[in-house]
Amino acid sequence: MSKQSSLSGYDLLRSPRLNRGTAFTESERRQYGLDGLLPPGVSSLQLQVARTHAELANLDNDLQKYLLLSDLQARNETLFYATVMSDPASFMPLVYTPTVGEACQKFDHIFRATRGMYVPISARGRVKELLSNWPEQDVRFIVVTDGERILGLGDLGVGGMGIPIGKLSLYTACAGVPPQYCMPVMLDVGTNNAKLLNDPLYLGLRQERVRGDDYYAFVGEFVAAVQERYPKCCVQWEDFANFNAVPLLAQYKDKICTYNDDIQGTAAVALAGVFAALRISGQKLTEQRFLFLGGGSAATGIAELISQAMALEGLTIDAARARNTLFDVNGLMVKSRQDLADFQKPFAVDHAPVSSFADAVSALKPTGVIGVSTVPKLFNQQVIEAMASINERPIIFPYSNPTSRSECTAEEAYRWSSGRAIFASGSPFPPVEYEGRTFVPGQGNNVYIFPAVGMAVFATEASRVTEEMFIVAAKAVAEQVTEESLATGLIYPPQSKILEASLHVATRVAECIFDQNLARVPRPDDIAAHIRACAYKPAYPA
Incomplete structure (x- = not known):
C-alpha cells in the first residue's frame, strides 16, 4: 500500500x-x-x-x-488479469488472436484509453526523451512492431499497436511475467495502406513508409535508447515485414537480449508440434521431410529450427536443411531460381521447377506439410489426399492466422485423410466428429512459447536469447502432452492449464540460460521454485 x-x-x-x-x-x-x-x-x-x-x-x-x-x-489491472487467468482457454482468443486482428483493423475507430508507447519517426533524435515519459523506471520486456505485417492482415499502420498490447497481456496471463515490467511499443514509420491514409480517423503518421537507411537509423536509435534507459530489457520484434524482420534479428541477436516471435517463437511451437506428432507416428525426427507452403521469415524460421534440432540428433546441418523445403507464390524453391533472398537460399533444393503445391507433394513425398502462407484453402483435397497416400499418419499443420487465412480446416484435414492426419493449426478449430471418433485439433499457438521464454528471461535476467533456448522450449512443451490427449489427436497441452505448462517450459529454458552462463543472477538451488516465486499472481495486496 x-x-x-x-x-x-x-x-x-x-x-x-x-x-x-x-x-x-x-x-x-x-x-x-x-x-x-x-x-x-x-x-x-x-x-x-x-x-x-x-x-x-x-x-x-x-x-x-x-x-x-x-x-x-485500463481501469483495474488486477481484476483484468484475475479474469483472464480464471479461464485462459476462453479468454486468450479474445485478448489475442483471432479477435485482436479485427481490433487492429478497426483500431482508429474504436480507440479509447491509450496504452503503450507510440514512437513516430518524426521524433528522430528525441526517442530517448519519449521513452522517459513512460511511468515505470524498470522495463524488462518490450514487444515492438512497426505495423507492416499484422498477422495475415498486412499493413495496418499504427493500428498494429493492438499486437504488442495483446502479446504482453499473454506474457502475464500465461506465464506470470509481472505486468509493471512490460511496455508495448509502436514504431510509426508511416503506412502504405491507402485506405488508412484517406481515413480522417486514422491516428498514425499520414505518410508512406520510410525505407532504407533512414528506417534502420531510426530503429537503431530506438534500440540504443532502450539499452541506455532499460539495461535489463528484452526486446521482442513482432509483425515486421520479412525484408525488415530478418535483417533486424540478424543485426541485434548477438548484441542485445532480443528475439523475433514470428521467426523463433513460431518455429519453436511448430517444432513442439513435430515432437508430439512423432510420439503418435513412432518415427524419428531425422526421418522426417517437411514441405512448407510459404517462404517468408516464419517458414525459414521453422525450417531452420527443425534443421538445428535434426542436427542435434545426428544429421549434418546441410543434410537437415535439405529435408526442409519451401514453396512460395513462384513455386518450389529450387537452386536455379534467381529470385531467392539470402535467408531462403539454404533451403533451396537441386530439383526441376514445380509450380503446383500438390505436384510438389507428389514429387518430394514429405512426411509433413506446414502452412505459413496466409492464403486460405491451399491445403486442398488433392494435397491432403496426396499426403495420406504417402504417409500412414501425415502431419498437416496449417499455421496461418487468423482463422480466415488458415490453409485448411480441421474437418477438411481429418475427412480428406480418412481420420489419419496429425493436425494442428494456428487459430482454434472445434472438435471434429468423424466415423464415430472425436478428434481434438491442437492449436500451434506461440502462446506456448513466448510467455515462457519471457518468464525465463525475466527470472534469470538473461543477457541473450539463443536458438537452443527455443529447441529446449519446444521439447518442454511436447513432453507435457499426455497419452490421453495424443489419443484424441491433441498434440499440445490444454490451454486451460497454460500457466502450469508455461512455468514448466520456463524452468527448462532457465536451466538452459544458466548452463550457457547467460544469466545475470546467481543460479538458485531450485530453479522451478525460483520461477514460481517470480511469477505474478493477480491479487490485491493485504
Whole structure:
C-alpha cells in the first residue's frame, strides 16, 4: 500500500495498477478519501471476476468482449488479469488472436484509453526523451512492431499497436511475467495502406513508409535508447515485414537480449508440434521431410529450427536443411531460381521447377506439410489426399492466422485423410466428429512459447536469447502432452492449464540460460521454485 499512500480519491480510482474498485474495504475508503466515490457495497476479487464474466456473457460478439476487457485493463489491472487467468482457454482468443486482428483493423475507430508507447519517426533524435515519459523506471520486456505485417492482415499502420498490447497481456496471463515490467511499443514509420491514409480517423503518421537507411537509423536509435534507459530489457520484434524482420534479428541477436516471435517463437511451437506428432507416428525426427507452403521469415524460421534440432540428433546441418523445403507464390524453391533472398537460399533444393503445391507433394513425398502462407484453402483435397497416400499418419499443420487465412480446416484435414492426419493449426478449430471418433485439433499457438521464454528471461535476467533456448522450449512443451490427449489427436497441452505448462517450459529454458552462463543472477538451488516465486499472481495486496 506504500505506492497507494501517495494517491487518493479519484486519482487512485484512475490508476489501473492500484485501483481495486468495489474491493476497497471500508477502512481503505476512509483512509484514501474514497468515501462517497464508490457504492457502499464491498466486493471480493472473486465476486468482481464473477461480475465480469456475467457482463461478458451478455455481449453478442467477440469485438465487444475485447473492448470490455480492454476497458477493464485500463481501469483495474488486477481484476483484468484475475479474469483472464480464471479461464485462459476462453479468454486468450479474445485478448489475442483471432479477435485482436479485427481490433487492429478497426483500431482508429474504436480507440479509447491509450496504452503503450507510440514512437513516430518524426521524433528522430528525441526517442530517448519519449521513452522517459513512460511511468515505470524498470522495463524488462518490450514487444515492438512497426505495423507492416499484422498477422495475415498486412499493413495496418499504427493500428498494429493492438499486437504488442495483446502479446504482453499473454506474457502475464500465461506465464506470470509481472505486468509493471512490460511496455508495448509502436514504431510509426508511416503506412502504405491507402485506405488508412484517406481515413480522417486514422491516428498514425499520414505518410508512406520510410525505407532504407533512414528506417534502420531510426530503429537503431530506438534500440540504443532502450539499452541506455532499460539495461535489463528484452526486446521482442513482432509483425515486421520479412525484408525488415530478418535483417533486424540478424543485426541485434548477438548484441542485445532480443528475439523475433514470428521467426523463433513460431518455429519453436511448430517444432513442439513435430515432437508430439512423432510420439503418435513412432518415427524419428531425422526421418522426417517437411514441405512448407510459404517462404517468408516464419517458414525459414521453422525450417531452420527443425534443421538445428535434426542436427542435434545426428544429421549434418546441410543434410537437415535439405529435408526442409519451401514453396512460395513462384513455386518450389529450387537452386536455379534467381529470385531467392539470402535467408531462403539454404533451403533451396537441386530439383526441376514445380509450380503446383500438390505436384510438389507428389514429387518430394514429405512426411509433413506446414502452412505459413496466409492464403486460405491451399491445403486442398488433392494435397491432403496426396499426403495420406504417402504417409500412414501425415502431419498437416496449417499455421496461418487468423482463422480466415488458415490453409485448411480441421474437418477438411481429418475427412480428406480418412481420420489419419496429425493436425494442428494456428487459430482454434472445434472438435471434429468423424466415423464415430472425436478428434481434438491442437492449436500451434506461440502462446506456448513466448510467455515462457519471457518468464525465463525475466527470472534469470538473461543477457541473450539463443536458438537452443527455443529447441529446449519446444521439447518442454511436447513432453507435457499426455497419452490421453495424443489419443484424441491433441498434440499440445490444454490451454486451460497454460500457466502450469508455461512455468514448466520456463524452468527448462532457465536451466538452459544458466548452463550457457547467460544469466545475470546467481543460479538458485531450485530453479522451478525460483520461477514460481517470480511469477505474478493477480491479487490485491493485504
